[in-house]
Amino acid sequence: MSYSISTLLTRNLHDVFGENDPMRRRAAIDEIFTEDCVFHEPKGVYHGREEIDRVAGKIKATHPDFRHQVIAEPEELGNGGRIRWVSGRPGDGRRPRYRSSDSSGIGRTRGTGDCDPT
Numbered sequence: 001m002s003y004s005i006s007t008l009l010t011r012n013l014h015d016v017f018g019e020n021d022p023m024r025r026r027a028a029i030d031e032i033f034t035e036d037c038v039f040h041e042p043k044g045v046y047h048g049r050e051e052i053d054r055v056a057g058k059i060k061a062t063h064p065d066f067r068h069q070v071i072a073e074p075e076e077l078g079n080g081g082r083i084r085w086v087s088g089r090p091g092d093g094r095r096p097r098y099r100s101s102d103s104s105g106i107g108r109t110r111g112t113g114d115c116d117p118t
Contacts (some may be wrong), residue, residue, distance in 0.1 A: 005081035
């Protein structure tokens with residue numbers, strides 16, 4: 001199935017890196033990532049669905065109660081795009097704990113790794 005860059009970015013944010021359930025996360029990874037995908041973040045570069053599944057689960061486990069919220073419409077340019085988001089505990093009345101911007105290219109999803117505490 002073919003998805004727009006905006007859809008891939010949004011699904012990656014919510015269905016992969018925002019998903020607590022390992023089976024649902026893996027199903028989303030299998031659906032939206034190519035087998036030869038590459039994910040970049042400050043602690044490393046990960047190749048293939050297995051590694052992305054492992055690192056997404058590890059990242060989510062650090063803040064299982066956090067929810068990602070898109071703060072602007074995804075932007076598309078050519079074969080790539082960007083999505084800006086914040087993350088924190090929903091309903092706690094505080095400012096979001098993190099803000100970030102992720103970018104993507106057709107067939108691969110790449111996090112910019114600029115997830116900054118707010």
